[in-house]
Amino acid sequence: MDIVETTDIAIIGAGPAGAAAAAWLARDGWSVQVLERQHFPRFSIGESLLPQCMVYLEQCGLLESAQAGEFQAKNGAAFCHRTRYAAIDFRDKFSPGPGTTWQVERADFDQRLIEGARRAGAQVHFGVSVTGFHPHPQRPRLQLEDEQGRRHELDARFVLDASGYGRVLARLEKLDRPSSLAPRTALFTHVEDHIEAAEHDREKILIGIHPQDATTWYWLIPFRSGQASVGVVTAPDRADAAGDSDDQRLWNLLRQEPRFSRLLNHAQPRREVQRIGGYSADIERLHGPGFAILGNAGEFLDPVFSSGVTIALDSALRAAPLVKQQLEGQAIDWDTSFERPLRQGIATFRAFVDAWYDERLQRIIFHDRQPERIRQMIASVLAGYAWDQDNPFVSASKRRLDSLAEHCYLDQGN
Structure with a gap:
């Protein structure tokens, strides 16, 4: 099997995480190859974005590409149960940053992002599957196969796995571990x-x-x-x-x-x-010799609060600068600089998902006498600002949710 070419960074998957990382790194002058098994445009769920996404799209230079889609504006979330109705406006939130975003048909949205990455200089190859991987601190290698069955290898200086539900490196490196969330x-x-x-x-x-x-x-x-x-x-x-x-x-x-x-x-x-x-997934670790794992290719929680694209983009914009620094010769502690902070935000979303399914968060959302400051803090997390440590519902999610849910329960005369 001949090695046909090399690249600085190989990215598995052309979804939002792959496009964001590719755009950021290509704009910085690195050679980037994106390898996508499917052909775009292609259908995907995860269609309701969070305002935090707008920050990431601007950071990687893809905001203008997305804006051209003229997608449906989104300013919050509404909830209903029997005769009850409650709305949360993301513009009225605790954390700084955008308060609006979009609701998107992902086939169009993802196509616009990856084309934006291509315009930034990334090479994008559709119809290519990753069949093998050899990790290495300086020269990881991917084994590839196209739709005609032709096989070849690609040497890179670093590999980012943004394969989403395909979870390519989690599977090849046997990193999967059972999710603690119930199967749905x-x-x-x-x-x-x-x-x-x-x-x-x-x-x-x-x-x-x-x-x-x-x-x-x-x-x-x-x-x-x-x-x-x-x-x-x-x-x-x-x-x-x-x-x-x-x-x-x-x-x-x-x-x-x-x-x-x-x-x-x-x-x-x-x-x-x-x-x-059975879509909820977890992983032993999000990095290894010459590779890091982004977004849903690592851990996926649940679609209830539309956190998937936010986590994908956060992981991409967290990883890309570290890849640059490592390729420039700096020593990077991927656990401290990437995995731990990324998982902190995921843990915040997890606390809210857990509170949703055991009804604590439902009790909070439908409580009709919520203090304004508390409502703004909840809105910030639901708007995607799950890494804002100034927000008590981020820095102490479970304890704050427990306390507030109990207060709402008692306040309703139970």
Whole structure:
């Protein structure tokens, strides 16, 4: 097997993490090759961004590329459960930074980002799979195969894995470890929503809670031009019991939530219902000799707070400067400079995900007498500012959530 070429940085995956890292490093003058198994544009979920993403897109030089998509504006999140409704406005938050973002069809969004990285100087190869990896502190090597079955090898000075759910290096290096989160199933599709209800706010993701099962929840993500992403997340057995096909299961479950049933009464599907399960994942470590692992290729929590793209971009913009420094001869402690701080933010999101499924956070969100300062701190985390250590709900997430949930419980006379 001949080595056909070399590069400074090889990046596995052309999604948001791969595009951001590629753009940053290519703009800095490094040779970058992005290796993507699929062809773009391609469908993906994770369509409701968080405002923190806007900071990262600007840092890597891809904000203008994304702005050209003229995506649906997003300024917050709304929640409904039976007759209750609560909205959180990300513009009214504790942490500095943008308070608005977009809701995007990922096929278009991801295509714009990777083309922006290509314009910055990165080479992008679609239809190429990574079949093997040899880690090395100075010269890691990837084994590649194209769609015609041709195999070759690529030497790099550093490898970044941004392969998302493909989890290429986690698999090849046997770094996977079981997630502590319960297994769940997501059913989802795109629709022409035909929503005419005056109370429906298209600038917010709507998250609904099943009337009888608070661990089953729904999303409605409006796009521009009257389209939307709709889905449900539930236990695998509840999903299976809801119908004879995934299409039937999704729509039967959607009809069980009153507001979603009313809003989507005239919706027309644009694509087949899709299903993913067992998506939560964890990893032993996020770096090794000559490589680092970004975004969902490392740890993925849950889609409930749309944290996936935020974590992906944070990891890319955290790793790229360290790669530059290492290739310039500096000694980098990847554990201290990359893995620990990245996992701190992930831990904040995890605390909120845990609090959602055990209903502490639901109790907080629907409490109607929330102090303004507390509401702003919660809004900041849900807007993606999960690394702001000045926010007590970041620096002491679990303790603060426990205390606030108990206060809300007692305040409601329980």
